[in-house]
Structure formats: structure tokens, C-alpha cells
Amino acid sequence: MAGHGAGHEAGHRAEREPRRRVTIADVARHAQVSTTAVSKVLRNAYGASPAMRDRVKAAIEELGYRPHAAARAMRGRTFTIGVLIPHVRNPFFADVLDGVGEQLGGSGYQAILVQGGSTDLAAESRAIEALVDRQVDGILMIAPITPKSRLEEVAGEMPLIVLGRHERSSAYDAVFDDDDAGTELVVRHLIELGHRRIGHISQRNAGRGKPVALPHLTRAETYRRVMTEHGLAGEIAIATTSWTEEGGYDGTRELLARSPRPTAIFAGADQAAFGALSALHEAGLSVPDDVSVAGYDNTRLAAMANISLTSVDQDGTLMGRTAARLLLERVEGRTAAMRFSVTPALVPRLSTGPAPGSGAGA
Amino acid sequence: MAGHGAGHEAGHRAEREPRRRVTIADVARHAQVSTTAVSKVLRNAYGASPAMRDRVKAAIEELGYRPHAAARAMRGRTFTIGVLIPHVRNPFFADVLDGVGEQLGGSGYQAILVQGGSTDLAAESRAIEALVDRQVDGILMIAPITPKSRLEEVAGEMPLIVLGRHERSSAYDAVFDDDDAGTELVVRHLIELGHRRIGHISQRNAGRGKPVALPHLTRAETYRRVMTEHGLAGEIAIATTSWTEEGGYDGTRELLARSPRPTAIFAGADQAAFGALSALHEAGLSVPDDVSVAGYDNTRLAAMANISLTSVDQDGTLMGRTAARLLLERVEGRTAAMRFSVTPALVPRLSTGPAPGSGAGA
DNA sequence: CATCATTTGGGGAACGTTGTCCACGATCCT
DNA sequence: AGGATCGTGGACAACGTTCCCCAAATGATG
Numbered sequence: 001m002a003g004h005g006a007g008h009e010a011g012h013r014a015e016r017e018p019r020r021r022v023t024i025a026d027v028a029r030h031a032q033v034s035t036t037a038v039s040k041v042l043r044n045a046y047g048a049s050p051a052m053r054d055r056v057k058a059a060i061e062e063l064g065y066r067p068h069a070a071a072r073a074m075r076g077r078t079f080t081i082g083v084l085i086p087h088v089r090n091p092f093f094a095d096v097l098d099g100v101g102e103q104l105g106g107s108g109y110q111a112i113l114v115q116g117g118s119t120d121l122a123a124e125s126r127a128i129e130a131l132v133d134r135q136v137d138g139i140l141m142i143a144p145i146t147p148k149s150r151l152e153e154v155a156g157e158m159p160l161i162v163l164g165r166h167e168r169s170s171a172y173d174a175v176f177d178d179d180d181a182g183t184e185l186v187v188r189h190l191i192e193l194g195h196r197r198i199g200h201i202s203q204r205n206a207g208r209g210k211p212v213a214l215p216h217l218t219r220a221e222t223y224r225r226v227m228t229e230h231g232l233a234g235e236i237a238i239a240t241t242s243w244t245e246e247g248g249y250d251g252t253r254e255l256l257a258r259s260p261r262p263t264a265i266f267a268g269a270d271q272a273a274f275g276a277l278s279a280l281h282e283a284g285l286s287v288p289d290d291v292s293v294a295g296y297d298n299t300r301l302a303a304m305a306n307i308s309l310t311s312v313d314q315d316g317t318l319m320g321r322t323a324a325r326l327l328l329e330r331v332e333g334r335t336a337a338m339r340f341s342v343t344p345a346l347v348p349r350l351s352t353g354p355a356p357g358s359g360a361g362a
Numbered sequence: 363m364a365g366h367g368a369g370h371e372a373g374h375r376a377e378r379e380p381r382r383r384v385t386i387a388d389v390a391r392h393a394q395v396s397t398t399a400v401s402k403v404l405r406n407a408y409g410a411s412p413a414m415r416d417r418v419k420a421a422i423e424e425l426g427y428r429p430h431a432a433a434r435a436m437r438g439r440t441f442t443i444g445v446l447i448p449h450v451r452n453p454f455f456a457d458v459l460d461g462v463g464e465q466l467g468g469s470g471y472q473a474i475l476v477q478g479g480s481t482d483l484a485a486e487s488r489a490i491e492a493l494v495d496r497q498v499d500g501i502l503m504i505a506p507i508t509p510k511s512r513l514e515e516v517a518g519e520m521p522l523i524v525l526g527r528h529e530r531s532s533a534y535d536a537v538f539d540d541d542d543a544g545t546e547l548v549v550r551h552l553i554e555l556g557h558r559r560i561g562h563i564s565q566r567n568a569g570r571g572k573p574v575a576l577p578h579l580t581r582a583e584t585y586r587r588v589m590t591e592h593g594l595a596g597e598i599a600i601a602t603t604s605w606t607e608e609g610g611y612d613g614t615r616e617l618l619a620r621s622p623r624p625t626a627i628f629a630g631a632d633q634a635a636f637g638a639l640s641a642l643h644e645a646g647l648s649v650p651d652d653v654s655v656a657g658y659d660n661t662r663l664a665a666m667a668n669i670s671l672t673s674v675d676q677d678g679t680l681m682g683r684t685a686a687r688l689l690l691e692r693v694e695g696r697t698a699a700m701r702f703s704v705t706p707a708l709v710p711r712l713s714t715g716p717a718p719g720s721g722a723g724a
Numbered sequence: 725c726a727t728c729a730t731t732t733g734g735g736g737a738a739c740g741t742t743g744t745c746c747a748c749g750a751t752c753c754t
Numbered sequence: 755a756g757g758a759t760c761g762t763g764g765a766c767a768a769c770g771t772t773c774c775c776c777a778a779a780t781g782a783t784g
Contacts, residue, residue: 023739023740024740024741036742036766040743040763043742048762049761052763066495067495068741070432070435070496071769072740072742073433073435073769074739074741074742074769074770075740075741076743078432089453089662091451094449094450097450101477112474112475112476113450113475114472114474114475115463115473129428130442130474133428134431135430135432245662274663274666282667304636305644387770395734396735397772398733398734398735399733409733411731411732411733414732430770433769433772434771435739435771436738436740437738437773438771
């Protein structure tokens with residue numbers, strides 16, 4: 001049956017697989033000019049008269065020519081930028097990608113994404129190599145776990161922007177959230193509501209060496225600092241799991257096992273906060289009456305009325321847009337390193353309230 | 363300051379930008395063989411003695427050689443497969459990608475993703491072209507909105523798998539969920555709980571021409587059919603928005619405006635169901651006592667205790683794994699078209715319950 | 725020991741672009 | 755009028771692979 005159908009079609013509409021692509025040479029022949037001329041028109045290069053430009057453009061249009069990216073890669077630009085993303089499951093990254101898309105819109109550059117695998121350093125390395133081997137014009141890495149030395153190596157080969165890490169490097173640009181400020185906002189918010197036993201859910205460091213400067217480090221550190229500054233050093237309680245629903249769930253159960261249990265939980269990311277809400281619900285505790293919960297990232301879901309999660313907004317779209325802009329600048333030739341930091345804002349919602357038994361109230 | 367630092371480093375560690383990549387020729391020189399020999403070893407091709415293989419492999423190791431994908435693309439394989447994804451925000455796609463990643467794991471193939479833009483046909487076309495122009499070895503399209511004729515054109519140029527569409531084509535393979543069965547499960551579930559006024563949230567068709575066979579069509583159609591079969595043709599109420607939180611929210615408000623209002627809402631996707639829950643909460647209605655809500659996709663969040671959304675599970679990971687396997691088979695030479703359909707299962711949770719005033723109960 | 729088959733290794737022409745260099749003719753300045 | 759300058763277009767050598775050939779060496783067969 002399949003054989004019959006296929007055979008028929010093969011005979012009928014010449015289904016010969018290798019129907020060659022239209023190349024620059026075809027265009028040149030059709031427009032009666034040299035391939036060089038066509039290339040010049042394509043690149044808007046110097047040395048082509050308006051008359052010739054029109055002729056070539058017409059031929060391109062007629063033949064439906066599209067440049068062959070792989071061939072371009074052998075010489076000049078690819079007009080491709082590579083984006084390394086830890087995992088597509090995190091909705092915050094979707095915001096970032098929206099920003100990247102916006103900025104790249106009319107630029108003629110195309111973004112290709114590869115998944116790095118969040119916590120698996122080997123997988124991330126392979127993903128980075130894949131990008132480098134594919135000769136992209138520049139790379140944007142979102143929260144990579146790769147050591148700084150390797151990042152600088154990559155930056156030596158092609159323009160690089162790192163989003164979400166705090167280290168300072170002269171080899172690449174950095175775009176990040178002021179996690180210190182953001183964390184201070186949430187923790188103070190909870191303290192002002194009268195909470196003293198405030199737990200925190202953090203993330204495990206990837207790899208074995210010195211941990212890289214990812215947001216979870218800053219957030220945990222600032223949490224410690226603010227607690228200490230308010231005389232709550234003794235109440236510090238950190239559950240180190242992962243910033244996923246499961247991680248938030250497990251971390252919350254770990255924190256609830258303490259006695260007395262915390263009256264507030266600051267999850268380092270909204271995704272973990274969702275898991276926390278679920279664990280609290282399961283434990284029969286009410287939010288925020290028994291336990292307050294705050295997240296970070298202000299994802300779309302946090303704003304839903306039935307969730308109404310207090311969170312910290314860090315404008316991922318702006319970060320993505322900026323990162324893309326910086327990368328294009330680098331591709332166009334800038335070499336001086338730049339750093340861009342967005343200022344976060346607290347978005348109080350219904351998941352946080354006065355500590356049980358405290359006088360503070362809305 | 364930047365000038366000083368940069369200047370210093372430049373002098374110190376020879377920061378000359380174009381530090382050439384190691385090529386096949388370098389390896390050949392180092393191993394004292396021809397480039398042909400190296401290429402043979404790389405491709406496991408015939409015509410190389412074990413001794414030579416070892417020598418070349420050692421040289422590759424020593425020099426840290428990695429093949430240059432762009433150069434490869436000019437001749438043979440790229441060892442890259444392209445994945446078109448409507449938008450990374452939908453968590454169901456994350457499951458699919460997990461499956462793709464699993465299957466591609468040790469295969470030597472690398473997946474690159476491009477975002478199509480969900481609802482914007484022009485954007486999706488550009489994304490597809492980007493993949494074709496980059497000479498990937500095969501393409502996996504997830505729920506594309508592009509017309510079938512164009513898909514067949516692409517399939518003429520390279521192996522293609524389409525995930526999530528129901529049309530039959532001899533040019534490409536299809537992997538999809540049995541949406542008809544899944545929808546029947548939910549709608550019957552609601553009817554068995556005593557509901558009669560069951561609203562449905564569907565998605566707008568993209569583009570102007572004949573709509574393509576995407577899941578929302580089947581789901582809406584089956585919803586209609588099952589309602590009619592149970593004598594509820596008069597109760598059919600469809601809000602056509604989009605399968606996002608916002609879409610679910612708007613659609614629910616639209617459905618609630620009817621009088622009498624529905625006692626159950628079947629959202630065509632979990633994301634829309636989340637929006638529905640939010641809208642109901644805002645309207646002061648309780649779930650499931652006043653209104654039951656069911657989704658589709660069984661995303662991670664649906665299982666969280668505080669959400670507990672009844673949904674239809676359609677093993678996205680299996681779909682992704684299968685799609686990747688089929689694509690590799692095609693890349694390796696298979697030409698006969700295949701179709702693979704996964705059977706969905708109902709996952710009842712707390713968001714659905716007996717219709718108010720009905721005798722049915724748990 | 726001559727002949728033929730098989731194994732082993734390499735030469736070199738693609739693949740589709742880019743960009744440097746050169747030639748030609750027209751225009752401009754003294 | 756003679757030289758310099760400029761604007762226009764093309765020839766051609768890369769870029770890093772693959773793979774079709776062919777040559778030489780080796781082994782098998784009569």
C-alpha cells in the first residue's frame with residue numbers, strides 16, 4: 001500500500017530527492033552577471049551600481065534564492081546567534097527568550113537554542129561545543145554552570161554574553177539581576193510582617209570545584225546577611241534542593257520538620273515556591289495564615305488569582321533584550337566589556353501576611 | 363582603566379583574536395598521514411588500517427580536534443537535527459524535548475531549537491527556513507501551523523517528522539496523541555459526574571486558509587460529538603481564545619457570562635485551565651463545588667496538591683522519544699512514511715466533582 | 725614465478741560562499 | 755592633453771570537509 005502510493009507519486013511528480021538548491025551561481029547566470037556581483041548585492045558591499053543591484057535583486061526574487069548558511073559559515077558571518085539555556089521548563093527563561101526575540105526581530109539574525117541540562121556540567125559542555133562548532137556569530141549563555149575559565153576560552157573564539165552570573169570578566173559581557181537588592185526586599189518584607197523564623201530554599205551547586213557566581217549563591221548569602229542584621233542569625237534555616245516544583249516540595253518538607261517550624265518560607269525561585277505551596281497544602285497548613293511564602297522571578301503563574309504569590313520581579317524580557325543588543329554590538333565589533341544589571345522590585349501578593357501571633361497587619 | 367587592563371593582557375597572554383581552530387589538516391600533519399586518512403577515521407569509513415586508526419585517534423585526542431560542522435554541511439552530514447517549537451512557555455513541550463534529548467543522547471546527533479511563534483505564520487516560516495538553510499540532517503516540527511503543502515515541500519528537501527498533527531501524508535512521519543479518545547474521556551467523565559452545561563475553551567486557528575489538523579480542532583470536534591451523543595447538543599458552549607493562562611482566563615469569563623452559567627469547564631490545555639482556575643477564584647466561585655475544571659496535557663503543575671487539576675495525560679516524553687527515533691531512522695535512509703499515536707489516559711483529581719444539585723458523588 | 729584480487733593510503737575536485745585584487749573605462753584636475 | 759582618481763564589474767583563491775578515484779604494496783592463486 002505504502003509502496004504503491006509512493007511509487008505512483010515518484011513517477012508522477014518527479015520526486016527525485018536531490019532537487020538541488022538555488023545557489024548564488026544560478027542567480028548570477030540568470031541575471032547575466034558574475035557570482036561576485038551577486039555576493040556584493042547580498043552583502044550590500046561596495047562596488048555595485050544601482051542598476052546592477054536591481055537586476056540581481058530581481059533574479060533573487062524570481063528564483064527564490066536564499067543564502068546557504070553553512071557555506072557562509074566557511075567564510076564570513078552566519079547571521080546566527082546561539083543561545084544556551086539550562087532547561088526549557090523554567091518559565092523565567094521564556095521571558096528572557098521573548099526579549100531576545102524582540103531585539104533580534106528585524107536584525108537579520110536568527111537565534112538557535114540548545115539545552116544545557118541545568119545541573120549536568122558535561123551536558124552543558126557538549127551544548128557549548130555544539131554552538132562553537134556550528135560557527136555561530138555569537139553566544140548568549142543563560143545561567144551557565146561552566147567554570148569562568150572555560151567561559152573566557154569561549155569568549156576568545158567568539159563574542160559571548162553571560163546572563164545571570166555575577167563574576168566580572170574582561171572577556172565577555174554580563175547581564176544580571178541585582179539579586180542582592182531583590183533578596184533584601186523579600187526578606188525585609190517578611191521581617192516587617194513580624195516573621196522571625198524564615199526558612200530559605202536554595203539550590204545545590206553543580207560540579208565539584210569552586211561554585212560559580214550564580215544567583216542562588218547571592219540570594220542565600222544576602223538572606224543570611226539580612227537575617228543576621230536583624231538579629232535573627234539564630235533563625236537561619238536553609239534547605240538546599242533544587243529550583244523546581246519537586247525541589248520546592250522537598251525543601252519545604254525539610255523546613256517543616258524543624259521544631260518550631262518556620263512561619264515564612266522564602267523560595268529562591270517561583271518554581272520552587274509552587275512546590276512549597278503544594279507541600280504546605282498537603283500538610284494542612286494555610287497560606288499565609290500559618291505560613292507565608294515568597295518566591296523570586298515573578299513568573300506569569302505567580303500573578304494568577306488563585307495562587308497570588310508574593311515574588312520579586314526581575315524583568316526577564318528586558319534582560320533578554322539587553323543581552324541580545326550587547327551581543328549584536330559585540331558581533332559588530334565592540335571589544336570593551338560591559339555589565340548590565342536590572343533592578344528588581346518586590347510584588348507583594350496574598351501569599352505573605354503577618355506572622356501568626358504578631359501584632360503586625362495589613 | 364579598561365584600556366590599561368586590556369592592553370596589559372593583550373601583551374601578556376597573546377590575546378590575538380583569531381586563534382585558528384585545529385582542523386583536519388593539523389591532525390593529519392601531526393599524525394603524519396593525509397587528510398583523507400583522518401576523514402576516513404572520523405567517519406569510520408572503509409580503507410584505514412587499525413594501526414592508522416589508532417595513530418589518528420591519538421592525534422585527535424592530543425590536539426583536541428573537533429570537526430567543523432559548517433564545513434561538514436557543505437558535503438555530507440551535519441549531525442544536527444532541527445526542532446521547531448511554537449513557544450518555550452508551554453510546559454508540555456518541555457516534556458517532549460526531554461524525550462527528544464533522551465533518544466538523541468548517545469547518537470552523536472545534536473538538537474537545535476528554534477522558536478516559531480505559536481500563532482504567527484510568517485514567523486514560523488522564517489524559523490523553518492532558518493533550519494533548512496542551516497542544512498540540518500532532519501527536522502522535527504512540534505505542532506506547526508504551516509499548511510500541509512509547505513510541509514511536504516520541506517519533506518522533499520530533508521527528513522521531516524511532524525508532532526501533534528493529524529493529517530496523513532506520505533512525505534513525512536506523524537506522531538500525535540489520540541485527541542479524540544482523550545477528549546472523549548474527559549467529557550464523559552464530566553457527564554458521568556452529572557454535569558450538563560459543560561463549556562469548552564478552544565484556540566483560534568492561525569492563518570486565513572483552511573485550518574490545519576492541530577489538536578484543538580479534534581478536541582473541539584470530539585467535545586461537540588460527545589455532548590451531542592448524550593443529548594446535550596443544546597448545551598454546547600465554546601469560547602475560542604488561546605491556550606495560555608490569559609486565554610483561559612478570558613475564555614472562562616466569557617463562559618461565565620452565560621446564563622445559566624456552566625457547571626463545568628473543559629479547557630483544551632492545562633495552561634488554559636490554570637487561567638480558568640484563576641478567573642473562577644476571582645469570581646468567588648469554588649472549585650469543584652460551584653464549577654468543575656478539567657485540562658489536557660497533565661503538566662507537572664496539574665499534579666501539585668494545591669492545584670490538583672483533573673487532566674488528560676498524553677506522555678509527551680514518549681512522543682518526543684518516538685519522534686526523534688523516527689527522525690533518525692529517516693536520516694539513516696528509511697523513506698516509507700510512518701504514523702505513531704499515543705493513547706491518552708484520564709487523570710481525575712480534585713478540580714472535578716459532582717455537578718451542583720446532582721445526585722452523583724464520590 | 726606470473727597474474728590477479730584485495731588492502732592500504734593519498735591526490736584532488738567538489739560544496740557555496742566571501743573578499744581581495746586587478747582591469748577597464750569614464751571623469752576630473754591642472 | 756596628460757596624468758591621476760574613481761566607479762564598476764569580474765577572476766580567483768580561500769574556508770574545512772567528503773569522497774571518488776587511482777597507485778602502490780601486499781597476499782592469494784594458478
